[in-house]
Amino acid sequence: MTAAIAGIGATEFSKDSGRSELRLAVEAIRAALDDAGLRPADVSGLCTFTMDNNSEIAVARELGIGELTFLTRIGYGGGAACAVVQQAVLAVDAGIADVVVCYRALNERSGRRFGQAYVSPDPDSGWHVPMGLATPAAQVAMVARRYMHEHGATGDDFGRVSVAMRRHAATNPHAWFHGRPITLDDHRASRWIAEPLRLLDCCQESDGAVAVVVTSLERARDLACPPAVIAAAAQGSGPGQFVMTSYYRSSTATLPEIGVVARQLWQRSGFRPADVRTAILYDHFTPYVLMQLEELGFCGPGEARHLIAGGGIEIDGRLPVNPHGGQLGEAYIHGMNGIAEAVRQVRGTAVNQVPGDGPVLVTAGTGVPTSGLVLTPNL
Template structure:
């Protein structure tokens, strides 16, 4: 047995989130949102915030760990880390960093968090400005030098080409993407926290919605939201001393394929979500197979990313996508692969994946608004089609 593993070394013992808001509608500054989510996670774990000695985040989070520690009155900050790379590809990687710090003795209680108040800062996804390339930019360097001169600037534009290639190569129909969107909206109707709670989506509404960039219609694209979410991690030895049952980290993996700079259109493997090597290492650490996974929370920047992610994590072969991706198969509690059971990014909130980790924990705890029966293994897939990407697998007490 390889001792160099995070399997069953740490557990999530508390989760917290603020109210979620539409883009620009948060009454609180982003830093206050972060504090509220952290305090809610501490309350869930039954601990004082003074017990925290580490923070981890990702996606260039603007809320500095030292400032958070000062505001919370934390006696000693022992760990702070941020996953390198933009976007939501680092969600699970940030959890891995926190877990590694605990397993390595660098910290005892680490909070992983994400806070967003996009209306208070540069609007994400607003053409070239989202990447720092405004009209006054004299030169474009790095990976973005490839697509920007041709007008492929927004994430939807850049990712649509990859998904279209995959769909053409494997004869995937638009109905597969539609099923992913319908499943998220279906689950949101039972989740009062979801921004799309009370706003169901029908096949007819989906089909009538406008194209954003083919193959993405309006309902294939994530929302933009304000809010914050956080989780509390401790060592497995301590995990049974908290109010909730432990959600053990079985495995986590992050990285990128060979020559796969972030979304580059020159990569050898073009039609990919970039999980081929990550998924292999994830399953090796977790010591489970796709058939062992009871529920999946897959990051929906766009439904096409979910399609590629699920295939690359081995839930079906690409040629089987049309049969696998149906509303019946993706719906809790009885579907073959319950997907995004809180409503996900399409219908609950676009919290850069943190709400998906929280939903994974709730499924392990048996507290989801769309609970799947006897969940022992839950997967979270982060940020498809960016690089680096990451995934994690959580397990119940039954996996020990």
């Protein structure tokens, strides 16, 4: 890999932005370009999620970008987060584009709320949604129940993830839940959403936008901020893969698509789980944080609850996870805010900075075809 993230930018994170999604995209991209010390005219590629409502050409027009040589999108919801960066890396490496901006902008709380019951025309959804399994929380709950059954995890183990994320968000001024930590009792008292998941097992619905600027490491070295070197980028889909409902493969209490990503990341970067300084794990629902820790190799199958116990994933724990508060605490920008946090951790500028110069791991949406990154400082 010879590419790096040279700039990050975001809007504020809210429940009602009061602005169009296109405007949010433009604001975040401008901020990212300013951060990198680049101008819109320097951008030659744009990449986003298939779920994003802002076309690359509209974004380019509003920014005054002019010509583009690379326009692409990745599907499967939040699973796209790190894959859009991988697309940018591929384009930069191939010489197709010099500077690629990856963006995600959504009014997901004030507009269409992802947490509501929804049926898509996709035949796959027809085996689940009409049967009443109509929300992401319910679809995850099916896997969570089986995971509890097979490994003895409890609702408290899920709650500890939420407590850790809210502890981190409490000291992050950009987080929606800034200044609002919770206790395990708060988690236990929160209402059922889809048993075994409670309200505090579910991430937020947020309005906001995040953008990152990818260019060659060589060029990034000359820009305004220290580059975050992309040591590895990977995408992955598992056998018998469905979107949120991979219920038909031999084991339902695993996330093999994360395993596909993990194997590539460790192999390409040369790092091992023990090297990781901090991990930004996609936390739309707490059980999948436990399962990711296992698939990524931080512990064995079913052992994540021991890793999490006693503050193991908190800022001062064995493996600090999501020092920004994650999507449970900061905001749900489909994982893109996690990539921005990883860049800050690499730069040493995060509000909850994890000391050291080891690699930072990032994952994308789980339960769907997903992706991951390993970022390092340019030493």
